[in-house]
Amino acid sequence: MPARLFVDLPLTAAGQVLDLPPGPTRHAQVLRLQPGDAITLFDGRGDGALAGEWTAEVTQMGRSVVQVVLRQFTPLDRELPTAVTLAVVMPANDRMDFLVEKATELGAAALQPLVGERSVLRLIGERADKKVAxxxxxxxxxxxQCGRTRVPMLHPVRPLNSWLAAPLAGHRWVASPGAAAVRAPSERPAQLTLLTGPEGGLSPAELAAAVAAGFEPVGLGPRILRADTAPLSLLAWIGLGWG
Known part of the structure; x- marks a missing residue:
């Protein structure tokens, strides 16, 4: 199977020749691709019938330049029918890396990292920007890896309270132990925001603020899930039930 790479450049037409950006160039060099080898590229642009990926051919391999030519476009749409944003009061250590990876595989459209009252991981300024990158x-x-043609957007880190104070579109759920079990809405929403807490959960004041901002408390069963398990469980449930 040809290597599959994301390219943050417009891929527009068969015959287009382009130099790969630095990241994909390094990947192609690690794979020891040679002129004539096939490669699959996608740029994350387009929705529905406009989304897809390109087969391409390597035409030049240099120390700092990898050149390819686009051959054929294949329409592909592997996105969830509902655009889901995971708003996560960030877990500590490397759990956020795991969460981002698995949320991408499960179809999240975007992730909003948040800092709350009980956060262990507190990021601000340049450190926060580097983490988001x-x-x-x-x-x-x-x-x-998973075959998506779109890459989830990572929004800048924000304090939970200021994020809740801003207008939010679409359907909204907040994970809350003890709340009624999550149930699908009568009509599938176009947009859905899932808010989950850190280790120790949301504080009572934060939960009240979320409800005041239009979030519906939902339960995830009789067990207490970890901060990185809860959002992924909700996302998997949506993908299986609505996908």
Missing amino acids: HWQGVAQAAAE
Whole structure:
């Protein structure tokens, strides 16, 4: 199977010749691709029938330049029918890397990292920006692996309270132990935001603020799930039930 790479450049027509950006170039070099080898590229642009991927051929392999020519476009849409944003009060250590990777595989459209009252991981300024860039790379690699033609957007880190104070579109759920079990809406929403807490969960004040912002509390069963398990469980349930 040809290598599959995300390219953050417009891929427009058969016969288009382009130099791969630095990231895909390094990947192609690690794979020891040679002129004439086939490769699959996608740019994450387009929706529905416009989404897809390109077969391409390597035409030049250099120390710093890998050149390819586009051959054939294949329409593909492997996205969930509902655009799901995971709004996660970030778990500690490397659990956020795992969460981003698996959320991409399960079809999340976007991830919103948040800082709350009980957060262990607190990111601000340049450190936060570097982490978000790192997580965007994790999402790109996961999209390459799982066959998606779109890469989830990683939004900048924000405090939970200020994020809740801003207008939010679409259907909204907040994971809350003890709430009634999650149930599908009568009509499938176009957009859905899932809010989950960190280790220790959301504080009572944060949960009340989420409800005031239009979030419906939903339960995930009789067991207490980890901060990185809860959002993925909801996302998998949506994918299986609505996909």
